[in-house]
Amino acid sequence: MNxxxxxxxxxxxxxxxxxxxxxxxxxxxxxxxxxxxxxLVVMYAFGDGTVPGVDFPLGAQAVPGILxxxxxxxxxxxxxxxxxxxxEDGTLLRAKATPNGVLAYVIGKVLGKAAMxxxxxxxxLVPAMLLFDGLRPGRVSTWVTLAWVLxxxxxxxxxxxxxxxxxxxxxxxxxxxxxxxxxxxxxxxxFYPITALPGWVQWVGQAFxxxxxGLGLRSALLPDAVAAAEIGGSWRQxxxxxxxxxxxxxxVALASVVLRRMARRESGSSVAARREQVAQRFD
Amino acid sequence: MKTxxxxxxxxxxxxxxxxxxxxxxxxxxxxxxxxxxxxVVALLGPNGAGKTTTIExxxxxxxxxxxxVRVLGVDPDDGDEAWRARLGVxxxxxxxxxxxxxRELLSYLSLFYEPYRERPVDVDGLIASVGxxxxxxxxxxxxxxxxxxxxxxxxxLIGQPDLLFLDEPTVGFDPEARxxxxxxxxxxxxxxxxxxxxxxxxxxxxxxxxxxxxxxRVVADGxxxxxxxxxxxxxxxxxxxxxxxxxxxxxxxxxxVRELFAEHGKAVDDLEVRRASLEDVYLTLVRESELxxx
Numbered sequence: 001m002n003x004x005x006x007x008x009x010x011x012x013x014x015x016x017x018x019x020x021x022x023x024x025x026x027x028x029x030x031x032x033x034x035x036x037x038x039x040l041v042v043m044y045a046f047g048d049g050t051v052p053g054v055d056f057p058l059g060a061q062a063v064p065g066i067l068x069x070x071x072x073x074x075x076x077x078x079x080x081x082x083x084x085x086x087x088e089d090g091t092l093l094r095a096k097a098t099p100n101g102v103l104a105y106v107i108g109k110v111l112g113k114a115a116m117x118x119x120x121x122x123x124x125l126v127p128a129m130l131l132f133d134g135l136r137p138g139r140v141s142t143w144v145t146l147a148w149v150l151x152x153x154x155x156x157x158x159x160x161x162x163x164x165x166x167x168x169x170x171x172x173x174x175x176x177x178x179x180x181x182x183x184x185x186x187x188x189x190x191f192y193p194i195t196a197l198p199g200w201v202q203w204v205g206q207a208f209x210x211x212x213x214g215l216g217l218r219s220a221l222l223p224d225a226v227a228a229a230e231i232g233g234s235w236r237q238x239x240x241x242x243x244x245x246x247x248x249x250x251x252v253a254l255a256s257v258v259l260r261r262m263a264r265r266e267s268g269s270s271v272a273a274r275r276e277q278v279a280q281r282f283d
Numbered sequence: 284m285k286t287x288x289x290x291x292x293x294x295x296x297x298x299x300x301x302x303x304x305x306x307x308x309x310x311x312x313x314x315x316x317x318x319x320x321x322x323v324v325a326l327l328g329p330n331g332a333g334k335t336t337t338i339e340x341x342x343x344x345x346x347x348x349x350x351x352v353r354v355l356g357v358d359p360d361d362g363d364e365a366w367r368a369r370l371g372v373x374x375x376x377x378x379x380x381x382x383x384x385x386r387e388l389l390s391y392l393s394l395f396y397e398p399y400r401e402r403p404v405d406v407d408g409l410i411a412s413v414g415x416x417x418x419x420x421x422x423x424x425x426x427x428x429x430x431x432x433x434x435x436x437x438x439x440l441i442g443q444p445d446l447l448f449l450d451e452p453t454v455g456f457d458p459e460a461r462x463x464x465x466x467x468x469x470x471x472x473x474x475x476x477x478x479x480x481x482x483x484x485x486x487x488x489x490x491x492x493x494x495x496x497x498x499x500r501v502v503a504d505g506x507x508x509x510x511x512x513x514x515x516x517x518x519x520x521x522x523x524x525x526x527x528x529x530x531x532x533x534x535x536x537x538x539x540v541r542e543l544f545a546e547h548g549k550a551v552d553d554l555e556v557r558r559a560s561l562e563d564v565y566l567t568l569v570r571e572s573e574l575x576x577x
Binding site: 002003006007009010013014017018021025086089090091093094096097098099100101104266267268269271272275 | 335336339342344345364365367368370372374375377378379380381382383387391392394395396397398399438442450
């Protein structure tokens with residue numbers, strides 16, 4: 001059998017194994033769940049008001065945004081963290097020492113984190129549907145839209161995670177990226193309709209995938225009438241496809257360059273040097 | 284016979300004038316190294332001598348500054364995945380895949396070699412040969428240091444490599460773990476191995492040939508016996524003659540002693556002849572080379 005085909009299959013196996021490890025590790029799972037869960041609880045407790053201009057509860061309106069935020073955190077930060085950690089402990093170097101190992105490694109990491117992102121999403125969505133009135137789980141279109149928005153969203157977000165993970169040398173500096181994502185949450189209309197923000201902030205929000213992922217998920221889960229609170233009073237699904245698609249194309253292209261560079265630079269002494277840094281931090 | 288040159292088996296590792304420069308520092312200053320098929324060669328030297336740099340260049344993990352390098356007949360800078368499949372790599376210390384299980388990781392890694400090897404890997408046999416059968420389903424992160432190292436060797440061997448690199452394999456080991464590890468490596472007869480160490484006893488125990496690297500240069504190359512003979516063909520002769528102690532360093536100790544008895548007969552007392560140990564040789568070499576570079 002062709003060696004690259006073998007590597008792709010091995011990569012799928014790696015993804016499955018590591019996804020299993022995540023799902024059986026309560027600590028790691030809680031790490032991804034707490035933020036959206038806290039957000040849901042807050043919106044449940046204080047989301048009694050209505051969306052401006054529409055007779056729809058604010059709490060339920062925020063659920064898709066919270067899902068989008070969770071997807072960006074677990075997809076982008078999850079992948080970035082695992083790539084950075086794997087360079088500290090030599091996992092990437094091991095892949096490099098194996099024929100076609102880096103290909104399988106990248107496939108496995110991306111699939112593993114994609115599966116984790118979806119699993120975390122399901123773990124939030126199911127209780128949210130029971131708690132919040134107004135979501136629309138009964139429509140076929142809900143699930144179809146959810147599926148394509150999620151696939152596009154993952155394609156837009158995961159390459160960013162790969163780039164961040166490849167560029168940042170140690171897990172500590174990733175805190176900076178977390179801060180950036182937090183800022184993105186503020187300008188992307190996650191909890192409250194983006195139309196309430198000043199015009200220039202709306203433009204900033206629309207430049208990043210988090211807004212579009214949130215919008216797409218709202219179009220899937222909320223009644224069509226709620227679209228009145230969005231920019232242009234519409235779900236803008238074509239624009240969503242274009243925006244997420246553009247992020248995906250650029251992201252994949254850039255990620256493959258950056259990942260190649262990351263793998264090329266890896267050697268035993270670079271792992272040792274990074275480990276020394278880590279050791280010094282804990283001294 | 285002229286034809287013999289062509290028929291001779293090509294060397295597994297071959298470097299001529301290998302140089303490595305980081306910024307303005309020369310780490311390797313023209314290393315000539317040859318490893319023949321089936322040979323176990325130890326690259327011995329003090330810390331900072333350039334051992335790890337050399338081995339990383341040979342593994343294709345680092346681009347050299349200058350010189351000729353062939354590993355399994357291929358320049359490591361151009362080595363493709365088929366070439367990579369013929370190498371086994373055990374680096375200084377791995378901590379990777381801590382959440383995987385022993386057998387899970389080995390059978391995952393064995394997949395990659397299937398397209399390159401006719402014989403499928405016997406994963407369980409390999410686990411048994413490194414003495415980890417009882418730990419096959421244990422989390423790798425929970426293994427002891429010695430067990431972890433055995434796993435690393437198993438990973439190095441999973442592709443049935445034509446050449447195995449062992450970089451400082453026993454650093455941080457207690458004597459018991461070190462002895463067990465040495466037995467494991469000595470059991471790998473037939474595999475060509477290039478190992479680095481700064482432990483002379485380890486080099487002597489494991490290697491057919493020792494290459495001493497000091498400050499980026501090969502200062503000696505030969506079997507343990509050859510090295511001892513070459514530098515210190517000298518032996519120390521100690522005796523008492525008429526109540527006075529004599530200590531001499533001589534090249535032909537046997538001849539010297541014969542003449543000593545012929546001349547003085549029973550007046551010679553407390554005779555002691557000590558060959559320079561490999562350690563004396565090594566320390567002398569390191570000291571001399573460091574003086575030259577300083």
